[in-house]
Amino acid sequence: MKLEHYEKIIKTENSARKFLLGFCWKNHQRFCPKCRTRRLYAIRKGYRRCSRCGYTFHDFSLRFLNNGNLSCQQWLRLIKLFELEAPTSRVAEQLGVSYNTAYKSVTTLRMAIVAHSLDARLIFSSIHGLDLAPSGKFRKESRHGLRMPVFGIVERGDHVFVDLIPELDAESILHFKMNFHLKTASIGKIIYTDRYKQYAALLIGGNALSTTYGVKHTDKGLFIDSSRGFWSFSKAWFQRLRGISPVNFPLYIKELEFRYNHRHDDIFPILAQYLCAFVPNFEE
Numbered sequence: 001m002k003l004e005h006y007e008k009i010i011k012t013e014n015s016a017r018k019f020l021l022g023f024c025w026k027n028h029q030r031f032c033p034k035c036r037t038r039r040l041y042a043i044r045k046g047y048r049r050c051s052r053c054g055y056t057f058h059d060f061s062l063r064f065l066n067n068g069n070l071s072c073q074q075w076l077r078l079i080k081l082f083e084l085e086a087p088t089s090r091v092a093e094q095l096g097v098s099y100n101t102a103y104k105s106v107t108t109l110r111m112a113i114v115a116h117s118l119d120a121r122l123i124f125s126s127i128h129g130l131d132l133a134p135s136g137k138f139r140k141e142s143r144h145g146l147r148m149p150v151f152g153i154v155e156r157g158d159h160v161f162v163d164l165i166p167e168l169d170a171e172s173i174l175h176f177k178m179n180f181h182l183k184t185a186s187i188g189k190i191i192y193t194d195r196y197k198q199y200a201a202l203l204i205g206g207n208a209l210s211t212t213y214g215v216k217h218t219d220k221g222l223f224i225d226s227s228r229g230f231w232s233f234s235k236a237w238f239q240r241l242r243g244i245s246p247v248n249f250p251l252y253i254k255e256l257e258f259r260y261n262h263r264h265d266d267i268f269p270i271l272a273q274y275l276c277a278f279v280p281n282f283e284e
């Protein structure tokens, strides 16, 4: 989004709120987020109660942007800074909030991106430590003993799909390497492999592999090294990543997939839309 337009919508808290509400309620039509009833009554300021199920809610209840304590103007500034790939420390500084608040809000945005990806259901059901709750809250929790997930890259024309492959882990990649000579190389803290089945490469966060058995990941001429599209887009990105944990690795991967597939689009309104979406309940 051009700054000129951005400045207009962010001018006041009211205009920022109006912009976000446009993504929440089509034609301003409120309905109960739990049972979809339209018969509601207003109770105190900003709150409504459903006449059928009795649920009390406000305009942002059960949505991603209800996670994190930012005003509407701050959310829009956060989206702008995220669009420009500002590091979290800069986001905190620019929004005038603590690093933790900025980190939590950026995580909200990343969770919303993951939830909108094609394999969202699989990711939330198979990565322990990443959970979406029916209350509209989410949990991202690094726990001891979590397995580093493996992703596989599929390029289709102009798009890329970086799919979670739940049946693979660090051990399986080592096994393919030792017994079937699958080539591996590293970039930043990421380890990637040669072609595997339908995948142009497998990807895994490095720590799980690099220290094990003194195995080196320095092979040359891997299939994806000659790919110009997604791989050249990703290299600089991977080099910037630090501290990859099993729960934030999927967030980074899905952010990268999102940025690549929308590289010719204005991602500002898309991110606003994602943030305003209801937190899905994949357990239903």
Ligand SMILES: [Zn+2]
Pocket (backbone or CB within 6 Å): 032, 033, 034, 035, 036, 037, 050, 051, 052, 053, 054, 055
């Ligand atoms: Zn209801």
